[in-house]
Amino acid sequence: MNTWKVLVADDDPNVREIIGLYFEQQHIEMIEAQDGQDALEKLEKELPDIVILDVMMPRMDGYEACREILRKYDLPIIMLTAKGDEFDRVLGLELGADDYMTKPFSPRELVARIKAILRRMQRKQPGEQEPQEVCELNGLSIHPDRREVIAGGEKISLRPKEFDLLLHLARSPGTVFTREQLLEQVWGYDFIGDIRTVDVHVKKLREKLSPHHSDCIVTVWGVGYKLEVAS
Template sequence: MPRTILIVDDDPHIRQLLVFALGKAGLDTIEAADGEAALTQVDAHGPDLVILDINMPQMDGLEVCRRLRAAGDLPILFLSSRDDEIDRVLGIELGADDYVVKPFSPREVVARAMAILRRTAARPPAAEENRPAIRHGLLSLDPDGWRAEWAGSEVPLTVTEFTILRTLASMPGKIFTRDAIIDRVRGPGFALTDRTVDSHVRNLRAKFAQAGGSDIVETRAGVGYRIGACAGGAG
């Protein structure tokens, strides 16, 4: 079945350009010119992916992303008119799956959209029931309740952040490459790329540092990541 892409941008020329490019790739498209209309289209049509402009009047793309993430894990590809790392990281931390900076090549947008769709359709989620809690130092993870605690206090995480942390904590001695993390995490609702893994890890470190856990994830230069000592010391 054709996949449906919702294109959200207040510039009709950009929407027209992407409708044409995505159509040539065999994808169905629907459009929205603002954030409110985007939310309405999601409710009405249930698209497989949202291509979402950040800078829109009234409700911007970041707020749309927040609301979509509060409701589920619909994949999101951000469009940004500012080549700004803060925008990028904030977008990823909110739960976006990738981003493209304007001006962009329509081929690049199509390629990134197709990559996200392939990852979300790569395999069905495994049936995981009554999974045991994972404890490592001061870290405790409840996989069934999607709950993370540090020294007994909850640390709120997004679904993707929790899944990455669970992957690392399940094998404390293993160093995971970015590709290995993507392979473990991918599936419906999880559409990572190698360059967004770093942003999720930065966000995990920041959240646990606020709780006193500065040694949550270790970086092995040139290799990847593994779970830290989780003893409360510096990472």
């Protein structure tokens, strides 16, 4: 049985307590932090599998903590945002967070999202499966086993969810996926909330693929996205 370690940074002790009780039932180890600064200090002592950051915290808010964490560590991050505040949600994703949840939220749903992210990131043990085929298209080399993207001889640095999204599109070139399908197939669960998450990740992908092939991910208006193969 996998025992995951999760750092939860929230200045509300009641929120931390509720999350902690549910984590205990799910055999998930929890590291508590009172704010962003406390989270960074905890990270220097022990490295979790994933980080949960509340946006509104004293000393260092979730945005600044997200920037600092991603500058030093390659960790998935879920942001906790105010209900209905689209700006908070989008900004967190643009900073590099993998997902967000709006308060109030269900601890059960939080655990489901944590598991979805970590299971997709979890490396298979040697010999457990055959090496996955490298995707070569549009001048991009996508290596699933190494989780690397090479363009023009240079490695493109992608966040875990950005890589998953690109690989999913690349494995079905020309296929149009709705945002709902991408949330289910890439994020690994039925998303509760708006579907802007996909749009933000596509935007970041295009920025990182530029100047190589930023136009290979095509918007199909009123439907979703597809990866178009260059002729």
